[in-house]
Amino acid sequence: MTAPVRVLVCDDQVMVRTGLATIIDAQPDLEVVGECGDGRAAVDLAGRLRPDVVVMDVRMPVLDGIEATRLLAGARVPRPAKVLVVTTFNLDEYVYEALRAGASGFLLKDAPPDQLLHGIRTVATGAALLDPEVTRQLVGLYAERIRPAAPAPHDLPLTPRELEVLRLIADGRSNSEIAGILLISQETVKTFVSRILAKLHLRDRVQAVVYAYRHGLVT
Incomplete structure (x- = not known):
């Protein structure tokens, strides 16, 4: 057990x-x-x-x-x-x-x-x-504080779909919500999230949210 x-x-x-x-x-x-x-x-x-x-x-x-x-x-x-x-x-x-x-x-x-x-x-x-x-x-309350600390790198190592997933994560969307919005499976969403964290050297979704706002990737 x-x-x-x-x-x-x-x-x-x-x-x-x-x-x-x-x-x-x-x-x-x-x-x-x-x-x-x-x-x-x-x-x-x-x-x-x-x-x-x-x-x-x-x-x-x-x-x-x-x-x-x-x-x-x-x-x-x-x-x-x-x-x-x-x-x-x-x-x-x-x-x-x-x-x-x-x-x-x-x-x-x-x-x-x-x-x-x-x-x-x-x-x-x-x-x-x-x-x-x-x-x-x-x-909404701290957007001005969170972003933008630095511009997003020009060579951001994310595919267009990964960037789309990152923006939805930053909007507070769950995996099931992201799957519904993008019409993909939750397992596919999990794969995208793992790739995003690995490529951006982030620990978890919390850091992904902060990263997205600090680099002006979402409005």
Whole structure:
């Protein structure tokens, strides 16, 4: 049998933290290995427990979720952790900062439990997860900050179809939505996404979204 995904839950509200842990621990393929109420404790516990996924709140005492995410999943971290940010602040500046800090996914706390569980499983596989509505709101609110940091390279190594897929990813579209729009299979979409990430040397879909907007590939 495959070992369950090890999850660390970090939220400063005890009732919320307990609720999340209860939902997660009820799944046979998921296991809560630790709980904490601030970002510093999350960093310390993650170092000892080595969870597969850290479910992280944003606004917390001692060390907020953004800094904790940067310490756990930042580009300079030797062994980055997979962090799924779950918060009520869908339009907060912290959302964009958390993604820049290295978070692999972002969900709102009012998302149904099945979306939370799907998010944990998705992030655990090494993929990234962005709530489509959050992506659209985030880009709309911070478009001027996100783009354009640099023009797109003239020799961008993407085919026209790959560029089309990248633009749809940046619009917050899921694989199933992209498949429907382009009239191709979801497996084909997954292949395109993998090629895009490899060609642009990006870690995941989160970085693909930021790349597209920072290089003016979408409007």
